[in-house]
Amino acid sequence: MLLADGIHAVITDRHGGISAEPYTSRNLGGAVGDDFDAVLRNRHDTAVELGVDPARVVMMRQVHGRDVRFVTEPFGDDPPPLDAIYTTEPGLALNVLVADCAPVLLADPVARVVGAAHSGRPGTQLGVVPALVEAMATRGAEPYQMVALIGPAACGLCYEVPAEMREDVARVVPEAWATTRQGTPAVDIRAAIEAQLHKANITDIRHDARCTIETPDLFSYRRDSRTGRFGGFIWLDGG
Known part of the structure; x- marks a missing residue:
């Protein structure tokens, strides 16, 4: 999809790769117990399907923190511990991997800057x-x-x-306070992230509002425990 003029953004799902159960089939996560050759093939084929050079995809070693890095090229085989990256390089695709945490993709189409963040409960609380x-x-x-x-x-x-835990998160972002259908304490990371974006003066906020736990087409750690990771990608035209 075009997130804005000249800005591409894609959310993958679990279909179309070669990973075996329980990672069937487009698992992009390399640290979840899947055969790593299958993961590499899934990553390569996904980039090709998106029209992105597989050698120009930037991946992070996500650690549920708030560290951010400006990137001009991929990190290679040993990415640093990060949960957000951004670039001004055309054709450089930024990737975030998730299976219940939120992938957050940002773009300024005028300044030609794009970014990607991995924002689960800890990262949202920390303000990534x-x-x-x-x-x-x-x-x-x-x-x-x-x-x-x-x-x-x-x-x-x-x-x-x-x-x-709900109280701890809501002390930082009150909008995170939630209750499950069963009436038990919960955290709404989507509402929390949206509130953080509004506070940062971003008003054009789009949603892929699917719940990972409720959507079989997506990986969910909370639902399945041993499972894969789907990805969010963002990149600038050109390059």
């Missing part, structure tokens, strides 16, 4: 998305010009947590 917005501003991005896509994630009606 606001940190990415601030970092992109150092390269000329203006929040009022930016477009955001919050991808699929565990929804607030399903993401059950201990009461103390």
